[in-house]
Amino acid sequence: MTRIITLFCIFIAQIGFSQSAESYLEKIRNNEALSTAFFQQMPKGGDLHHHFSGSIYAEPLLERAIAEDFYLNLETLQVLKTKPAEGNWQTFSSLKNEGKLEYYQQQIMQTWSAKDYNGSVPSDDLFFDSFQKFSPAIDGHFAEGLLELKKRAIAENVLYIETQLNTIPCDMNVSDLTDFNSKLRQASAQKDEKTVLKLLDELYKSIQQKDAKKYAADFNTNFIAKLHKDLKIDDDKFTMRYQNFVLRFMDPVDLFKNLTIAFISANDSKLIAGVNIVSPEHAETSMKDYWLHMVMFKYCHSKFPNVKYTLHAGELTLGLVQPEDLTWHINDAIYIAGANRIGHGVDIAYEANSYDLLKYMAKNNIPIEINLVSNEFILKVKENRHPFTLYKEFNVPIVISTDDAGILRSNMTEQYVLLAKRYQDVNYTTIKKYVYNSINYSFIQDESVKKQLIKDLNNRFKTFEAKFNN
Structure with missing residues (x-):
């Protein structure tokens, strides 16, 4: 990478630039090698849609699994530290002794990531199934992962990451509350928000009595704050904050318990930037309980009005779900849940009254987190099928992010x-605006930190643009 940057600078010097960064980008936007060198050096602000586990590349995870001699399931290519009672499992050391390690290494790389993807399985299945296959190699190694991400961010001139690091561990016994599952789903089926909110109020009081605050405090102090401080994550080159998240596939009581603790955690720590909800949006429970989840966010916001949250909404496309299910997810995330940002938002063109929805997002400064590579791989949505231009036309604030780069x-x-290549009308000035959006619309709680990042971004752009004025 250093050699590429050096050659790029020599090239600029040789042609004797009297042009701006904007005019240069117009010349090279269709040449991926030249534009890669350009954007590699351009300051890129923050990455606001970022999953920690999905952002770690497969190589270090596989190296760790081999070094710690994990068990590998030879059919699914999942790894575990201890051998289950059922299934065809073998240690990496035994595979090495049998001369099979190299073969399985290649298979693992193609199963834990999109490397050499050939369409043998649906891309969305490969993506979402990969997490459980490699997650045991992440457990207990968050420090290594955070340092890997920081190093990579600095190398490509990213100042800030807002990552979804880990769910909050919680062994709270809620077996006495399981009746709420059916009650909440019954009320949800009737879209009876008044009854749902009343049930959530009862549930919230019970969860508070079970010392929910203790779990949030332990997570904030003994996990987030300790890691962040011990690793010296924040410095003059890089800053990181964290999003709590809950899993869509859980039953309502468990999900609401976790959501409550996530909001308490975010409310009590400046390192926790906000809250999110994850897991495949098109899965059975995700679809069935989606409206209910949005009401849960609305309820938690009423208890913790200062906590920000971004929601994965509209990560859907025609064919993945029934057409009628493309019409309401972003609407509900904004109008019911009151999301501060929207992640993906791919189905916006199908949403009911989409023009009014887009105008509302623009008027209320609700940004859309655009994930071009992710949307292409998982949903097969790209170029003019992607709603990027629709958001742009309606002046919805846009931020560019990676999703799961690993x-x-x-x-x-x-x-x-x-x-730059796909959307020819997006000039350098507009791209620069998106970069600043990624800091201005971040959920950083400390305004002094945000102001310092903007100041740093100003200086970095000044240095970058000076290269084109020699």
Whole structure:
């Protein structure tokens, strides 16, 4: 990478630039090698849609699994530290002794990530199934992962990451509350928000009595704050904050318990930037309980009005779900849940009253987190099928992000290369605006930190643009 940057600078010097960065980008936007060198060096602000586990490349995870001699399931290619009672499992050391390690290494790389993807399985299945296959190699190694991400961010001129690091561990016994599952789903089926909110109020009081605050405090102090401080994550080159998240596939009581604790955690720590909800949006429970989940966010916001949250909404496309299910997810995320940002938003063109929805997002400064590589791989949505231009036409604030760069074998630079190549009317000034959006619309709680990042971004752009004025 150093050699590429050096050659790029020599090239600039040789042609004796009297032109601006904007005019240069117009010349090279269709040449991926030249635009990659350009965007690699361009300051890229923050990555706001970022999953920690999906952003770690497969190589270090596999190296760790081999070094710690994990068990490998020879059919699914999942790894575990201890051998289950059922299934065809073998240690990596035994595979090595049998001369089979290299073969399985190749298979694992193609199963844990999009490397050499050939369409043998649906891309969305490969993506979402990969997490459980490699997750045991992440457990207990968050420090190594955070340092890997920081190093990579600095190398490609990314100042800030807002990552979804880990769910909050919680062994709270809620077996006495399981009746709420059916009650909440019954009320949800009737879209009876008044009854749902009343049930959530009862549930919230019970969860509070079970010392929910203790779990949030332990997570904030003994996990987030300790890691962040011990690793010296923040410095003059890089800053990181964290999003709590809950899993869509859980039953309502468990999900609401976790959501409550996530909001308490975010409310009590400046390192926790906000809250999110994850897992495949098109899965059975995700679809069935989606409206209910949005009401849960609305309820938690009423208890913790200062906590920000971004929601994965509209990560859907025609064919993945029934047409009628493309019409309401972003609407509900904004109008019911009150999301501060929207992640993906791919089905916006199908949403009911989409023009009014887009105008509302623009008027209320609700940004859309655009993930070009992710949307292409998982949903097969790209170029003019992608709603990027629709958001742009309605002046919805746009931020560019990676989603899961490790699984997708991508980085932030590639997102901008694709943006410039696919959308020819997006000039340098507009791209620069998106970069600033990624700091201005971040959920950083400390305004002094945000102001310092903007100041740093100003200086970096000044240095970058000076290269084109020699």
